[in-house]
Amino acid sequence: MQPKDYAMQTIETKMREAIKDLFIHGKVDVVIGFQKGSRPQSARPFFARSADDAGKMIWNDHCSSNVAVFLPKLFEKPQRPKEGFKLPRVGVVTKGCDGRSIAGLVKEKQALRENLIIIGMPCGGMKPPSKHNGKKAADVGRACVECVNSTTSGADIVISGESKKPAKGDYARIKKFESLPANKRWERFVAEISKCIRCNACRQACPNCYCKVCFADQKKPSWAVPGAVLSDTIVFHIGRMFHQAGRCVECDACVNACPMGIDLRLFTQKLAMDAKELFGCVPGVTSEEVPPLQTFKQDDSECFITDPEEK
Amino acid sequence: MPMRIEQIRLENDAKDLKTFRLSFCNKDDENGFNYKCGQFAMVSVPGIGESPIGIASSPLDKGILEFTVKRYPTGVVTTALHDLSEGDTIGVRGPMGNSFPLEDLMGKNLVIVGGGFAFTTLRSTIRYLLSDSQRKNYGAVTVIYGARSAGELLYKNELAQWQERSDLTTIVTVDKGSDSWQGRVGLVPNVLKESAPSALDAYCIVCGPPIMLKFTMPPLLELGFTPDKILTSLERKMTCGMGKCGRCNVGKYYVCKDGPVFSYDKIKDIPENGF
Amino acid sequence: MASLQGRRILSKSNTLKEPTIVAFLCNWCSYAGADLAGVSRLQYPANVRVIRVPCSGRVDPLYIVKALQEGADGVLVSGCHPGDCHYISGNLVARRKFAMLKSFLEYLGIEPQRVQFSWVSASEGGRFAALIQKVVSDIKNLKTPKKFVATERLCNADY
């Protein structure tokens, strides 16, 4: 057995013990983590509901899903709550990206911090599921290579272990794309969007996409026909991505969920870069009280404003 | 099939229920459109969409079709329909689905239980049964109809006429009474229990919102109606009306094709029957 | 928004000489500014289609994207000058949103001239006329065709 695997296994054992403990002491109703997937070399999200279930949980480098996506539904109050209804107490096994998402959800009141027990895991980067026949069973995903904080800050339980060193966060890929001529950029954008089959996996996998009724599902008015009319698909993607402006934690849940292998990161990352450069905000890392697009400063940049009197 | 709107009647105080009387634009369409009580049709507004709506007129009402449509704030088609005026043209595709098996029920007593806005195809049925040519073919007919409030009752004029007829027992009830309401107050299942129509040689046709169906079935069974003698009509979102689009599945049945009329024994064990 | 249900309300053509510009003007300043420009008989191009909104903060980025899809050659959003917002801070929040939107659309390859933002107060009739002139001439001077209009093309049969 290689030393690295051994390290993973001890991390896994420590995690299981910690979760078992939570159940035994009645501190949680459910713990969201991972179990072994049915495909070779895979992991999938798992809701553990008992100490026994904790034994089924795993931790390895295939745990790429962002499990924060399940929180808004868990913390949803029923319309007519039964007497004695209580919101669940939820444990979450978190990587750095999950942690950043959770911070955002707490900020946006989609998760109750006092009902959450965050189990911070060490993360050396995750391998996204191998779905695309052409590609080899993948290395660590791009999100992980470019990840600026691979462990969760403010975790309630910290499972110690070795994590990946933070990347520079210099958005080199975005800046390179930016330097291309406009028509090339548009061509690339359309080429990526053309692959879309509108299965909504990107939206459903995104922890930030918790709207009760998505604009794309609205019928009055209808913003983006749910079929495969190209221009409507473009509206859908611009709309969906822009809703993440200043909120996207660059976890690549959308990229990993996409069955068609659309490189959404090339575009969502631009929004993250702008949020950082214009407003100094890195969601889940810097400590704003509200997302940057819900607030303002008197001296925000105005360089984009058209001034007709300017010559 | 294009049809012209001849008349629009407001049905309730809230003004979100209207009955549309349509006439056929083409004579051929009229001759080809033969429907039975309990069937529905897809009503469309061009460029807006299509909705399945139960036919409220009786097959014996020649030359016209009537649909009663409730407008929902989120309903694209229902809102568009309500925005139309007399003289406008809309599309009708149908008739679709099965019907109440009235031929098979000849000679039987009938108990018709309706709730709220689901009374449309029952109205079609009652109009048919009360026609001069048909009334003699059936035994006693009892109608129990309830709505949330007096203002929500459909077809008030007809209800009044029916209540005066001797060959028909009509009980109208509202969930919540008001000062101006002289009639009965009470939920449909309770009224059913109180009036206790005999199940002897009788069939029951019951239509209403899922919650009413849920509470109406037990008293019906208690009264002695066996599940195969309870007929109900389900409502689902539909697209094609031909059992293909998959939307209206209730278990293995397609409401559009195998329904909307089901006997209770067919659907009582399907978890998604809605009640 | 009922008109959004109807598609292609605007021109489809790329070769049209006179561009159509959808202008979202805030009720309190820019709309009044446009009014003043009219009352003062100031000349400005007739290419704008004005949509009055309560505040520039009310303009959802989707409105802008949708206007482009429906065939607008350009979109202009104009509100009160910072500090003058009728709702105190609507335009300041909008400013952040538009800064990101403009940058994002430009990144995707949409010419920055097609989506413009400005401030016009109720007393600035002249500024409004000048603004429209500038936006129209910017768009007329564009060498590249409109990028994204509601097309007949149904995508993704090939994969």
Added chain:
Amino acid sequence: MAKDAEALGPIADGEHGAVLGPLSDTTALMLDYGNFKLPPKRRLFPQCEVISTYADGCVSETKQRSVKTVLFGIRPCDAQAIAHLDKVFLGDDAIDPYYKSRRDATLVISLACRRPASTECFCSSTGAGPASKAGADAMAWNLGTSLLFESITVKGEAFLKKHAALLREATPEELQASKKQESATLKELPTKSLADVPKLLKNQNDPAIWEEVSSTCLSCGACTYLCPTCHCFDFYDEKQGDGARKLRLHDACMFESFALEASGHNPRARASQRMRQRVMHKFSYAPENYNELFCVGCGRCIIHCPSSIDIRETVSKVIL
């Protein structure tokens, strides 16, 4: 072959392995591929089609186009799926004209599998198999140095006759090789049969089971859009200038809004109810209505589920 019809077959595509694309003299046929990511049903039942237009007060149905098409080299499981779709769209009660016009103009030549396309293949369990014939007009076997063709329908026979000049009679060895290939591939596939599932369903009315299997379901449509047999659709009316057009679009029973009625009532509001609908449709309703299991075991939904939900496991839990 490409001359008198549009020929589509597996061609290399960097990102996707192989796609079902137009064959020409210049594109290389890629015989040794796993399976397409998108099911070939999209050629017969496209994701988006205009079915009628409305202008000046009258509706005109879209003229049926019938470009002759040869679907060459699709996998037997996908061909089987086409046979299933035929039962839905060309069944006795109501024939779908849009599907029919395409189907009639299409010749299907499937390509037997030399090995499972992925570890998620389970066609052997669903009654399809690496060389099943249903849905195909002819079948090809890739024997390495030669292609063996076998006609299945009259249409396929006629097609092979027409191109007899390019073909020769197969040798007994070659026939033998094809048989060997089939049994060798079968050995690599699961042996468990799901044919009796419709009869074995036991817990299908227990909501707890469905809650459990669907707890991590994100309610996206990846499984249904990639499924070769899923055929739910929606109509979409849109205005165009003074007129309007009606589109038919794929839809997915896993979407929360799928069965939502205008009144706000949603008969399948929970992910578990939607999951039940999808699985039961494949393993219970379709067997009752069409006498076929509507799962061909291609494994696409397992590979592409963002939460890695496995329909094989779901089914075994329900029949447990």
